[in-house]
Amino acid sequence: xxxxxxxxxxxxxxxxxxxxxxxxxxxxxxxxxxxxxxxxxxxxxxxxxxxxxxxxxxxxxxxxxxxxxxxxxxxxxxxxxxxxxxxxxxxxxxxxxxxxxxxxxxxxxxxxxxxxxxxxxxxxxxxxxxxxxxxxxxxxxxxxxxxxxxxxxxxxxxxxxxxxxxxxxxxxxxxxxxxxxxxxxxxxxxxxxxxxxxxxxxxxxxxxxxxxxxxxxxxxxxxxxxxxxxxxxxxxxxxxxxxxxxxxxxxxxxxxxxxxxxxxxxxxxxxxxxxxxxxxxxxxxxxxxxxxxxxxxxxxxxxxxxxxxxxxxxxxxxxxxxxxxxxxxxxxxxxxxxxxxxxxxxxxxxxxxx
Numbered sequence: 429x430x431x432x433x434x435x436x437x438x439x440x441x442x443x444x445x446x447x448x449x450x451x452x453x454x455x456x457x458x459x460x461x462x463x464x465x466x467x468x469x470x471x472x473x474x475x476x477x478x479x480x481x482x483x484x485x486x487x488x489x490x491x492x493x494x495x496x497x498x499x500x501x502x503x504x505x506x507x508x509x510x511x512x513x514x515x516x517x518x519x520x521x522x523x524x525x526x527x528x529x530x531x532x533x534x535x536x537x538x539x540x541x542x543x544x545x546x547x548x549x550x551x552x553x554x555x556x557x558x559x560x561x562x563x564x565x566x567x568x569x570x571x572x573x574x575x576x577x578x579x580x581x582x583x584x585x586x587x588x589x590x591x592x593x594x595x596x597x598x599x600x601x602x603x604x605x606x607x608x609x610x611x612x613x614x615x616x617x618x619x620x621x622x623x624x625x626x627x628x629x630x631x632x633x634x635x636x637x638x639x640x641x642x643x644x645x646x647x648x649x650x651x652x653x654x655x656x657x658x659x660x661x662x663x664x665x666x667x668x669x670x671x672x673x674x675x676x677x678x679x680x681x682x683x684x685x686x687x688x689x690x691x692x693x694x695x696x697x698x699x700x701x702x703x704x705x706x707x708x709x710x711x712x713x714x715x716x717x718x719x720x721x722x723x724x725x726x727x728x729x730x731x732x733x734x735x736x737x738x739x740x741x742x743x744x745x746x747x748x749x750x751x752x753x754x755x756x757x758x759x760x761x762x763x764x765x766x767x768x769x770x771x772x773x774x775x776x777x778x779x780x781x782x
Contacts, residue, residue, distance in 0.1 A: 700719075
């Protein structure tokens with residue numbers, strides 16, 4: 429039998445490298461596939477925990493039997509993404525099917541409880557011979573894939589809380605599992621809503637293509653419209669986070685009596701894309717639509733709608749200033765500069781008071 433402590437002294441530095449490498453690879457894979465996640469974390473088991481597991485499990489060949497010295501946990505927002513991530517892992521690493529398990533599938537139809545997907549893997553032939561992975565060939569690591577709610581249950585009743593994982597009186601145990609069932613229902617519900625949002629986005633896109641713009645303004649329809657307009661006009665629209673809150677921008681549009689997507693066309697300045705591209709102006713959805721409103725009627729934005737963002741420092745030449753001058757009415761452009769001067773002075777005074 430091997431000297432376990434000597435073996436661990438030799439192998440743990442390699443597992444530290446393995447954990448860091450696989451965590452980085454997993455993060456890149458999810459981002460490349462546009463899958464949102466709460467967190468991706470890695471850990472390498474400490475020597476004392478490994479020895480405890482060897483003793484508890486009665487392992488006589490820990491070199492082969494220990495498959496989770498290196499562990500990577502992926503926490504997702506919705507349940508349907510666990511399938512996508514599972515497929516990514518299967519196509520990116522070599523899977524040890526014998527030691528991998530879907531805890532959800534292991535529950536019988538009348539059970540609720542700990543739910544998580546576990547994959548035991550190694551780097552696979554495409555990676556293990558690369559110089560950056562030298563010495564890591566054949567080393568096993570474990571992926572845990574959970575949703576936020578699955579993780580909450582695991583932390584509460586499995587990983588952390590001694591109160592909930594102890595043997596409980598029958599009635600308390602029953603109530604505990606009823607609440608676990610509620611979490612499972614909520615998990616599936618959020619996943620269904622996410623799928624409905626995807627279907628709605630597809631429907632909106634199809635309506636645009638057919639020329640139907642009689643669509644209420646919301647974050648999805650506004651994003652689809654701006655991206656469609658940018659593509660049609662070869663405008664370099666900057667991407668924004670999927671979590672961006674459009675509430676304030678929609679409020680501003682409604683101040684212009686714009687409640688449907690088709691109404692936005694009434695405030696798009698003639699030759700905006702042409703002139704913006706000449707000046708090499710790049711902006712995101714907020715900047716683009718606010719430019720249109722500024723050029724249309726700065727007074728409405730500042731006096732009636734009472735926006736709290738500033739235009740720009742008028743002493744500093746910026747491409748938008750030239751754009752405003754070209755596309756605004758002379759009267760509106762004069763007011764744009766007046767507001768910019770006023771806001772700039774106000775900012776200077778605030779800095780002096782601080």
